[in-house]
Amino acid sequence: xxxxxxxxxxxxxxxxGVYGLVALGLALSFGVLHVLNVAHGELLMLGGYLAFFAFTxxxxxxxxxLPLVFIVMFGFGVLLYLCLFRFVTRTETHTRIKNxxxxxxxxxxxxxxxxxxxxTADERTIxxxxxxxxxxxxxxxxxxxxxxxLVVAVVAALALEWILSRTRFGKALRATSEDWTRAAxxxxxxxxxxxxxxxxxxxxxxxxxxxxxxxxxxxxxxxLGWTLKALIVVVLAxxxxxxxxxxxxVALGLVESLASVWIGGQYREVTALVLFLIVLSFRPLxxxxxxxx
Amino acid sequence: xxxxxxxxVAYGDLQVVWGISFQVPRDSIVAILGPNGAGKxxxxxxxxxxxxxxxxxxxxxxEDLVGLPTHQMVDRGIVxxxxxxAAFQSLTVAENLELGAYTPRARTVYDQTLAEVYExxxxxxERRKQSAATLSGGExxxxxxxxxxxxxxxxxxxxxxxxxxxPIVVEDIFGVIRRIRDRGVSVLMVEQHVEMALEVADxxxxxxxxxxxxxxxxxxxxxxxxxxxxxxxx
Numbered sequence: 001x002x003x004x005x006x007x008x009x010x011x012x013x014x015x016x017g018v019y020g021l022v023a024l025g026l027a028l029s030f031g032v033l034h035v036l037n038v039a040h041g042e043l044l045m046l047g048g049y050l051a052f053f054a055f056t057x058x059x060x061x062x063x064x065x066l067p068l069v070f071i072v073m074f075g076f077g078v079l080l081y082l083c084l085f086r087f088v089t090r091t092e093t094h095t096r097i098k099n100x101x102x103x104x105x106x107x108x109x110x111x112x113x114x115x116x117x118x119x120t121a122d123e124r125t126i127x128x129x130x131x132x133x134x135x136x137x138x139x140x141x142x143x144x145x146x147x148x149x150l151v152v153a154v155v156a157a158l159a160l161e162w163i164l165s166r167t168r169f170g171k172a173l174r175a176t177s178e179d180w181t182r183a184a185x186x187x188x189x190x191x192x193x194x195x196x197x198x199x200x201x202x203x204x205x206x207x208x209x210x211x212x213x214x215x216x217x218x219x220x221x222x223x224l225g226w227t228l229k230a231l232i233v234v235v236l237a238x239x240x241x242x243x244x245x246x247x248x249x250v251a252l253g254l255v256e257s258l259a260s261v262w263i264g265g266q267y268r269e270v271t272a273l274v275l276f277l278i279v280l281s282f283r284p285l286x287x288x289x290x291x292x293x
Numbered sequence: 294x295x296x297x298x299x300x301x302v303a304y305g306d307l308q309v310v311w312g313i314s315f316q317v318p319r320d321s322i323v324a325i326l327g328p329n330g331a332g333k334x335x336x337x338x339x340x341x342x343x344x345x346x347x348x349x350x351x352x353x354x355x356e357d358l359v360g361l362p363t364h365q366m367v368d369r370g371i372v373x374x375x376x377x378x379a380a381f382q383s384l385t386v387a388e389n390l391e392l393g394a395y396t397p398r399a400r401t402v403y404d405q406t407l408a409e410v411y412e413x414x415x416x417x418x419e420r421r422k423q424s425a426a427t428l429s430g431g432e433x434x435x436x437x438x439x440x441x442x443x444x445x446x447x448x449x450x451x452x453x454x455x456x457x458x459x460p461i462v463v464e465d466i467f468g469v470i471r472r473i474r475d476r477g478v479s480v481l482m483v484e485q486h487v488e489m490a491l492e493v494a495d496x497x498x499x500x501x502x503x504x505x506x507x508x509x510x511x512x513x514x515x516x517x518x519x520x521x522x523x524x525x526x527x
Contacts, residue, residue, distance in 0.1 A: 171392050175381045181343060182375060187367030187395040187444055 006140050008257040014142070016253020017150025018211055020246035022226050023233035024156055025204030031239040032177045032197040034093050035085055035100035039108035040205050040230055041223030046111065047073050047206025048218030049119050055126045062126055062214045063148070069210050070203045077202025080107070081195050089194050093180070108223055115220035125217040149211035153249065156204060157242040164242070173197060177239075232276050238286020248287060294319045294479050295371075295448055300349035302332070302339040309335045311503040312349065317448060322470065322480040324494035326487045326524070332503040333483040334376065337452055341366055341373050353448065368396040370447030376456055379437035380425040386436055387421040393443030402445065410439040413469065431462040438469060449473060451482040455489065467493045487524035491515050499524075 026040045037043075047069050054065040084107065088099045125131075128145070135142040164170040176183040176193045184190045208226075212218055229252065237248035252272055259271030279287070295317040302310040310332045317323045325333050338344045340351060342363045351358045353371060361369075380389045390410060394403045411418040414435045420428065425436060434454060441449055454470070455463040463486070471493060474480050484490035491497060491511040499507040499520060507520055514520050 168391070168395070171384065171388055172395065174383055175392055178381050178383050182379065182381065184343065184363035185341060185367065185373050185375060185379075186392055186440070187364050187372075187399070188392070189362070189364045191362075 003139065005258070005261055006138070008261045009254060010140050010142055011146075012254040012257025013250055014146040014150050014215070014253070015257070016250035017153040017246065018208055018215070018249070019229045019233050019252050020249025021149065021153035021156060021208040021211065022205060023230040023237070023245050023249055024153070024160060024242060025201040025208070026227070026230040027234045027237075027239055027242070027245050028160075028197055028204065029201040030234060032173055033085065033089055033194050034096045035088050035104075035198075036097050037085070037104045037201070038101060038227050039104040039111060039223065040201070041225065041227035042108045042111040042115075043073065043076075043202045043205035043223075044209040044212065044226050045115060045218055045220065045223045046076070047209025048213035048222075049115065049124070049209075050206065051210035052124045052126055052213045052218060055128070061128065062210050066152075066207065066210050069206050073206030074199045074203040076206075077199030078195060080202065081198040085198055086191070086194075089191075108227075112220050112223060119220060121220055123217045123219040124213060126214045128214070131214075143215065146215040149208075149215050150250070152207065152211055153246050156207065157246045160242040169193075169196075232272065234286075236276060236279055236286055238283075238288050240286075241288040244286075244288030294354060295481065296350075296352045297340070298350045298352075300336065300339065300351065301347035302335050302344055303347050304335075304344070308347070309503050310339065313498075313500065313503070313505050314349075315498050315505065315508075317479050317481045318496075319479055320474060320477060321495040322474050322482065322493055324490045324497040325481070325483045325500050326485070326490055326497055327500035329485060331500045333500055334452055335503075336500070337373060337450055337481075337483060340450070341371070364396070367444055368398055370398075370445065371450065372441045372444045372446035372448070373450040374437045374441045374452065374454070376452045378433065380428075380433060380440055382424070382426040385422055385424055386417055386428070389425055389436055389440050390417070390421075390443050393440035394445075396444060399443060399445045403443075406443050406445060410442050413442070413472070414439050430458055431465070434458060434462070434466055435469075438466070438473075442473070446478055448479045448481060451480065453483060453485060455484060455486045463489060487520075 022044055029035055029037050050069045050072060051062045051065050054060040054068065055062060084103050085100065088096055088103055091099055131145055133144050135144065164174060172183065172188045172193055175186060176188060176190055180190050209218065233245060233249045233252055236252065237244040255275050256268045256272045260268040263271060298314050299312045300310055301308065301312050313336065325336065327333055335344065339346050342361055346359050353369060358366065390407060394400050394406060416432055417435055417439050420432065428436060454466050458466065467489060470480055491514055494511045496510055497508065497514050498505050507514060507517060
């Protein structure tokens, strides 16, 4: 195996970890609230800027500011739910997708415009003292700031799985996701479950954003691209396994990388989308998806 | 215990329930019977706060319930078992029962209630690690009732408990409903299966086109010629 191929496999894996991390949040809001938040990528963008300004203005290392970014964007998620998505979740489950598309497209445009106004259109990257450091294994470079993205994704997925399977609130979340009417009849405060699930979804997007501004870069327009990747990952993995989402994210990153080496950089996205179509035609519920009643 | 006065319910412009009144006294089984589309399920959903109430009053133990969110009804001891698949298919039997005791009031006596439920339905104890989706029709209804009991109901509301079950299983389920009443839980149930329901019910109402057309004790309704002609195959 040539050096180039090995190197791009590693880069693909690392980028794929971030895809997985972004998709975790999207899977949560889509799975539990049945809303499709296309402004998910804009929440990532905001998280990225938060981490960037925390670093440049207050000298906070992105790993130190990570819990802070999580909390602030959790709060922003609460606000968005109360002001916007609450009204979408009042409708029947099957009309929520189209209503949420309208609402969140609008939100995405507003957030982008505000970001250009207040943060300028410049591309920003957090450059720490360790930004250029890398592990070298068999002469393949593994940049630590990018490795962090994959590690955070795996930790987040395992934490989510633990919450969903072990805690009372996690079980309430699964119940609400299956059927909100029955969840309410069980005594679960469905609005509260929705509020928390949405806020965690926003906080996860922002967590991914921190990792993006550390290992890659942020600018006001990056949102839609990330939303699309997350959407592809969620559909590939199916709803049902958080671990599966990270695996699908890594797989997508890997395919994109290999496609750009073997077929050509301009075919990277196309190859990923073709793979997406192939998977869907054989596994309509995704690799790890479970049929729902 | 439950007093409903002049209840009106509509889906948008389509009014389905036209000012009905009924009561569920303490420690009794009350049935609302009638054909498909009479507004039985609609009435229950409105009682539980899942459909807006157009007019009328709903009082439980003297407290006005109109406008209360569903989960708070459950916390007050009003627990409804919806039609079919009342348990969560993506959860195990044990997880379903655990969620049944979701409200703080039920949580404090969780262990005790769980032992009682497993005593009433030993089958659920055997299957506790299984996914609810793997249960048979009768076991599903047992789980639905067990899950509702976990919430420590004072009033248990059942929507078509006999639906989709073999007659012999229905007998069992109705037997359990009697036992639940004898433990001091009032029961309100909705049934299409009039003949069997009249056997267990202490009092019944016949609902047609969103209005109550007859009421009385089980025996009175069985003797009523109109009820006999419309619902009982004699």
